[in-house]
Each structure stands twice: as C-alpha cells, then as structure tokens.
Amino acid sequence: MAEFVMPKLGADMTAGTLVAWLKQPGDIVERGDIVAQVETDKGVIDVEIFASGVLEKLFVQPGEKVPVGTVLATVTASDTGSAAPTIPRASQGIAAATVATTTPAAVGPPAASAPSAAARPGTSSAARMRMSPSARRLARERGVDPTQLAGSGPAGAITREDILQAAPAQAAPRDTTIPPPSPAAVGPASGPSDQRARMRAVIAAAMSRSKREIPHYYLSNQVDLERAVTWLAEQNRQRAVTQRLLIGVLFLKAVALALREVPELNALWNGSAAEPISAIHVGAAIALRQGGLVAPALHHTDQQSLDDLMRKFRDLVARARAGALRSSELSDPTITVTSLGEQGVDAVYGIIYPPQVALVGFGKVVERPWVVGGQVEVRHVVETTLSADHRVTDGHRGATFLAALERILQEPEKL
Template identity: 40%
Template sequence: MVEFRMPSLGADMDSGTLLHWLVRPGDVVHRGEIVAEVDTAKAAIEVECFDDGVMGEILVDEGATVPVGAVLAIIDTVADGTSEVPQEPAGEGEHAALVAPSHASVPSATDETGSAAGAGNLEPRGRAPARTERHDRVRATPLIRQLAQEAGIDLSGIAGTGVGGRILRRDVERAIEDARSRTTAAAEARETPRRQPATAQGGQRFVPATGYARNLARTLGVDITSLTGSGPDGAVRAADVRSAQMAAPSVDAGQPAISATAAQPRRAGGPAQTSRGHGKPEMRQAIAAAMTHSKQTIPHYYLSSTIDLGAAHEWLLTANTAVPVAQRMIMAALHLRAVALAAREVPAVNGHWLSDGFHPSATVDIGVIVSLRGGGILAPTITDADNEPLPAIMSRLRGVVERARSTRLRSSDTAPASITVTNLGELGVDSVIGVIPPPQVAIVGFGAVAEKPCAVAGMLGVRPMVTATLAADHRASDGAVGARFLNTIAELLQHPEQL
C-alpha cells in the first residue's frame, strides 16, 4: 500500500486544488498513467501515478484545496501481497464480478480483475454483465466506460492517448464535443443526473469543468462559476463557455471595446478573480513573487557571447533532409542540447542554492521558458537532457511547449529544473538577460539568429550569429566559471557533430 500525495509542481507551489479524479476506487492503475487533474496558480496539471496497483480509498474530494504533500488517495500495490495487478487494463468480461485472490493467476485481456481481495475467497463486485469481445479489448477504466456510456459514446471508436493506447477522460470528453457539434439533437435526447456543485475551501463555489473549458473561460472572460454544465454530472464543457460568451450583452456603442482578457481586472473581488485557477491575475502574482524573491536574494552576474552558427545551420539542413517533416529539428533543440552538455562539463552552474549552500545536480534537468498566448509564462522541465539524443530533445521540446500553451502540463513536466533556458529569438530580439528562478543558480538566454558580418580566416563574410547570455548566482560560481560555461556552449554549437 502506498500513499498518493499532492505533488509539488513547482518551487513556488504550496497548495493545489484537486479538479478531477480520472479513476475511482477499484480501478487498476499503472505507473505513468494520469489519474487526477490538479489546479495551481499557473495551470491545470495532469498528475501521473508513480506505482502499479489498484486504486483504494480516495481521501480528497474534487474541488478541495490541500497543501503539498497531503495524502489524496491510497493505492494497493502488488508488493502488499494482497492484490494481483493485471498486465492489461480492466475489461468487462464474464469474470468482472469476481475479485481474484493473491495467489490467483493473471487473467487474460478479455477478463477483468477487481481490486485487492484481502482474503482468499472470491467476492462479488456487482459489475456489469459481459459485453461483446470487441468491447472487452477496449483499454479504459470503469469510470471512463461509465462516462462514455452516459454520453452515448462508443469507446471502440476512440483512439486512446494514455499509456499503451489507454482511453483517458479527456479522450472521451473530446469525443463528446465532436458528437455535439455533429448533432445537438442526440445530445439533448437524454439528460444525465447532475450533482450539485461542490464548495471549495474558503466558501468558494466549485464548478466541475474540463481543463480546456476553464482555460477557454479565462481567455473569453467568462465567469465559469455562473455556468450550468451540460456534461456528465453537470461538468462545464467548452461548448457551454462559448454559448455563455455569445449570449453575453455586447459592448455599448458609445463605449470603447475591451478585450475579454483586459476586462478581467474590472471584476475585482468577483468570482472569476477570487476562484482558485490559472487565471491571469493569479499567474502574474506567482511570477511576481518568484522574480522579486530572485532579485532580492540572488546576487546575479551577467555574461554574453556571440556565437557563429554557420556550421550548426549547415548540419541542421543536412540532418532534416533525411527525416520526415514531422521529425525535423529546429535550432532551439541544438541550443538545449549544447546547454545540457556544457552544464555537465561545468557543474557549478547546474544545481540549487539551498540554506546550507550549493548542491550540484546529478542530472541536467532543463527548464524551458514558454510564453503563453494569453499572457504569462510556464517553465516545464526536460529531465536528463544531457543523456538524450537530439531527436529526442526535439520531440520532448515540442511536447512540453504544446502542453504548456494549452495549459495541460503533466506532473512529470513540472519536475524541479537544475538550470533554465529562455529563448526569445522568434520575437526578433538580439539578446535576452533572464532572471534566475530560485533555487537554481543559472539561466541561459538566446536571442534571434541573424545574418551578421563576421571575419573568418581574415576574410569578411556574412554568417548566422546568435547572442547567448548567462545570468548566474555569484554565490555558487564566479565570472571565470561562467565564461568557461558559455565558451563550452559556443564550442559545441560550432562543432554540431559533437551534439
């Protein structure tokens, strides 16, 4: 038995709001599977399970705000000697009503096993009768099956995005949205029972909603707590938010138009601003607190270097011609790989400054600053970057940026970074001097890659150049160490075959 706790999803996080459970007691869970959605000051995070087992008791209800480290649920693991975890996700075959004893063999993929049996006797689970063979092969938990059944969705037609193709709650919600857009008549034919919205801590009204709906409501300036959801159990969906936005009264002709984002501060004290979510004011407050703490407590020093990317540019063109378009790399991936290898060579810039001094990191875990389209930033982490080949770095970079901009990060994306990289080259700036995210000791910035005159072997030419900057903590390193780090980055980018 292990405790599933509220994870720390950032150095500045002290509590989180549990938005949704994606599993229920009795469901089989696997390491890496997303089991819950947690809201922080910056984004809704999909929290993964770190153990194989059977979900036991759920201790925290949806809508509750609890501190980091609080026990959210209990997971019964194989190590307990009380349960067998199937190799395949639960189906709904004719053995679904039985709980296997600890000494029983693992059933086939067309059978379903229940949770821990505690004793050797078989106990009824009261599950649904046998379904078709095709249905039994669908990889989904009973909660997801129930959600799909209530919405009239055929799970066999859904491609799961979970581990091993497992169907997750978000997959069903997308299918529901698609079905509603094709025919609203079918969606209105039956109405599912709805629960009364829960009340979060502090007396605030909690409305169940998908993460996408919450983000859309923030963008459109819609107060999500005032909506009545059309989803299962009254959950607010994206279609409900759009309908509310279209039904809102238009701006008076005599008044200047104000964007939904800009209008939010006018509702000071209103539900949208005081509710716990990833709304813009709360995100800005979190960023402000972290950056103020950094500038007040970290003695920064700054270095910069202009790097010739001619060789890297040619190498990248050659490498990209040999792979499909979807697998092609960009210069930012080379930047990250160079930083990772340089940080391994110069460990004084890779780690954390804590109360008792500097602690170098055994791995290079790079935080990547991602600017959000609605304002604000997130910094997901690419872990173990020094041991990843370039194609893997590119794939992971694409993934974390996509999830960050849709505010659908996973808990594995929020692992503590040991060094951070910011790149504003796409915005055309020559250079960027970052602020170190505590408790890290360095941040590397890259500006735009631009054609500039350059002397090469005594001849004047034009080469693609980039300005790399380093902001480092003077408590952990000195200027000479920082210079060696920047020079190592330059050397690697000028010899891309070493990447």
C-alpha cells in the same frame, strides 16, 4: 504503503485545488500514471504517481483546496513487485507527488516510465483538435474525452455545447464513488482573464523572490553559428516535413551537454546550499498564447537524440498551450533555457527561476560580419547569455560553461 501527496509544482506554490480523480479506489496504478488533476495558478495540471500498486483510499475530494504536502490518497504496494515507491525529489526542495512510508528514499528520474502523452486524452491528440480553450477546460472539468466527439462547430470544432451534451453519457460508466466535480465545486471558476491574472501574480512572486534572494551575475558570448545553421539546413533539406528540426532543439541539447562539463549550474538551492542534481532536465521557456509563461522540463535532455528531443519539444509546446502539462514536467526542471530571438531580441538576461541556480538565454540568430582567419565574412551569429547564482558559482565557471556551449555548437553533427 505509499502516500500520494499534493505536489509542489512551482517555487511559490503553497496549495492546490483537487479538480478530479482519474483513478478510483481499487484501481491498479503504475508509476507514472496520471491519477489526478490539480488546479494551480498555472492552470490545471495532470499529476502523476510515483509508486505502483493499488489505489487504496482517497482523502481529498474534488473541489477541495489543500496545502502542498497534504496526503491525497494512499497506495498499497502491488504483488507484482514492480517499481517500489520512491521519493524522487524529496531532498531537492521540490516535493514529489508520492512519498514512500515503508521503503528507503531513492532519488530517480520520476517520469522515466510515464506513458506516452499521445496515449491519453487531453494531450497531444486533443491538443491537435479544433476546440477553444474554454471547451478544453470544460472537457477536463467534466471528465469528457474530446477525442471521442464529433465537433458541431465551424470546421468540425468541438464546442462547449458538445462537451456538455457528452458529459452525462461519458461520465456514466465511471465509478461514481466520487462524483465528478461541478464547476462550482472546483472552486475558482475562473475565466481566461482571471487565470491570466493569477499566473501573472505567480510569476511576479517568483521573480520578485528571485531578485530579492539570488545574487545574479550575468555573462554573454557571441557565437559563430554558421556550421550549425548550415548543418541544420542540409538536414532539413533531406528530411520529410514531419521530421524537420528547429534550431532551438540544438540549443537545448547543447546546453544539456555543456552542463555535464560545468555541473555546478545544474543544481537546486535548498535554502542554505546548492544540491547538485545528477539528472539534467532542461526547462524550456514557452510563451503561452493567452499571456504568461511556463518552463516545463524535457527530461534527461542530455541523453536524448535530436529527433527525440524535437518530437518531445513539439509535444511539450502543444500541451503547454493546451493546458495539459504533467506535474513532473513542472516540478523537475534543473535549469531553464529561454529564447527570445524570434521577437528580434539580440540577447536575453533572464531572471533565475528558484530553486534553480542558472538560466541560459539565446537571442536572435542573425547574419553579421565576422572575422575568420583575418578575413571578414558574413556568418550566422547568436548571442548566448548566462544568468547564474553567485552563491553557487563564480564568473569563471560561468564563463567556462558559455565557452563549452560555444564549442559544442561548432560540432552540430555530434549533438
């Protein structure tokens, strides 16, 4: 039997509110299935399960706020012998959503078998629909699949009224053992401004803790990006519009590959020491339109092709802005990459997101005079930066990382 627990979805998360169960007792669940939605200060998060079997018993009802680690449900192992329950991140300072009680712990990539986001409501397909954030939130709260609705608003937009009208009809076929939560039951019936304020508070707490506890050191390096920019322009010239790449995806992949050479930076601080992480899950900082910031993981970034990374990054940005991230995406990053170049910033000296031990920044890609073979040429240049935890690495290793990043960016065709 395995226990499905309230996950820790951020460095300073201590409790979460169960918004809804998406599976009911008796349902068969597969590792990676989304079984519940949890409200945190970063919004409503889809929580995946990391064991396969039959959902046996629910211990927490929608609307209840419980501490991280509280058992929400139990899962009995399936007869099919599919993936045994594991503890994906239990030793890494970030709680996994499922804790095995009968099998030895194993560390593994928790989202490897996760279903594609496009296959379920509330993510990609829903994200592309025209609907306001409040209607999107209401759909989640009422368990309404907006992809099944015809919008009555301007240009077919789905309105809150559409959701409210559809709620009883769509809710009817569901198992009513656990009633869908009412807005009041969900607890913090927060509006967008409340949510923004709460997210701001969470960011403030995490960043204050980081600056208080982590002795940062900072390095920067100006990188000749001419080859990468030229290669990318040629690639995009040949590609269909839907297949084009962004320079940011090259940055993400290059960081992941450079981490293979300086793996000490791909680690999590457990309170007394850094634990190296074998899997490289780069967290991509994404600014939210309503304010605030999330940095969800692109799992196994180093192993993805640029095309796969681009597709997943595009999906991740859409879901981050639609409030449809998954628990593993918030709990799994092993390093964060941030880019503020589009705002015209030359360089970013970021604050490490604990328990990570490093953050990589990219500034604006600009044309600058650059000396090549004794001649001054106009080249595209970007300033890369590293913020790193001095308890874990020294400047020499940090410099080695930035040098590796520069070298890797000189061969974009190998990314």
